[in-house]
Amino acid sequence: MLTFLLRRFLSAIPTLLLSSLLIFFIIQLAPGDFLTPARLNPNITPEHIAALQRNLGLDRPLPVQYWRWLTNMFQGDFGESFAYQQKVLALAWPRILNSMCLVLPYLILYYLIAIPLGVYGALRQNSLGDKTINVVMYILLGFPSFFLALLVIFGLLQLRYATGWDIPINGMTSDNYLSLSPLGKFLDIAKHVAIPALVLAVSDAAGLTRVVRGQMLEFLHADFVRTARSKGVSEFSAVYRHTLRNALVPIIAGLGGLLPAIISGAGFIEVVFAYPGITPMTLDAIASQDLFLIAGVTMLSVILLIIGNVLADILLSVVDPRIRYA
Numbered sequence: 001m002l003t004f005l006l007r008r009f010l011s012a013i014p015t016l017l018l019s020s021l022l023i024f025f026i027i028q029l030a031p032g033d034f035l036t037p038a039r040l041n042p043n044i045t046p047e048h049i050a051a052l053q054r055n056l057g058l059d060r061p062l063p064v065q066y067w068r069w070l071t072n073m074f075q076g077d078f079g080e081s082f083a084y085q086q087k088v089l090a091l092a093w094p095r096i097l098n099s100m101c102l103v104l105p106y107l108i109l110y111y112l113i114a115i116p117l118g119v120y121g122a123l124r125q126n127s128l129g130d131k132t133i134n135v136v137m138y139i140l141l142g143f144p145s146f147f148l149a150l151l152v153i154f155g156l157l158q159l160r161y162a163t164g165w166d167i168p169i170n171g172m173t174s175d176n177y178l179s180l181s182p183l184g185k186f187l188d189i190a191k192h193v194a195i196p197a198l199v200l201a202v203s204d205a206a207g208l209t210r211v212v213r214g215q216m217l218e219f220l221h222a223d224f225v226r227t228a229r230s231k232g233v234s235e236f237s238a239v240y241r242h243t244l245r246n247a248l249v250p251i252i253a254g255l256g257g258l259l260p261a262i263i264s265g266a267g268f269i270e271v272v273f274a275y276p277g278i279t280p281m282t283l284d285a286i287a288s289q290d291l292f293l294i295a296g297v298t299m300l301s302v303i304l305l306i307i308g309n310v311l312a313d314i315l316l317s318v319v320d321p322r323i324r325y326a
Contacts, residue, residue, distance in 0.1 A: 118212025
């Protein structure tokens, strides 16, 4: 195992270097730069623009800018945001924590919904319940998550007008958040996070439910399951210990993407629900071409993706005894 981890660590170095190179220079392919709006403003003199270029380091050649950013990144400095004039990590970390408060409940609900429904569909194949689940899942597969979120917001607004209930539909906290007790703050955040997390989980669980159902159907009739049953193994053990354990192998292999997903936010769900996560800030950075903020957040995702893939490989060896890392 130590040899495997060392090999993966060494292979991660060229991966990070190539990723950083692609990220930095692909961002540069976009027309203009952070100072383009200033150049188009007739009230800003060329001398002032030249001073801004020097202060931001944009007057240096691109290879020099990249090398400086790369060397600083290996020291834990992902650069400084042009728009906010703050270090990328100091600026992005609070937003990442906000996104984690949304993504972690979403992931829990995601698996709690998808895996039981997939198992039920396989065990009750072609039953009324299985057909109903299939119809609902096919409908959800055709709905983008942000469109489903808009429908949910519309329904919640109608419910608020009809009942007067104070149902939060935007933001992360209430106006009186700072005056609440620690438990009250936790419950307030949970109240705001519950609906977007549930919407995202229901929307994304449609695909995973189909995968789990298909995997379960494949292994329920496998030779090793029939052999286990012939040896007197209980039906519970045959289904959940032998079948489900093997059916989850491809799902565990995909767990490597969870770590970057945790910090990369919930996508347009954060925008629709006006949630102060990392996604709205990243979209603003792309619109303003805030080079180091975009590159820093993207590199954090790449680093976590590499770590997540290593953890997924280790989990695979735990779940599937046929996998060994020598």
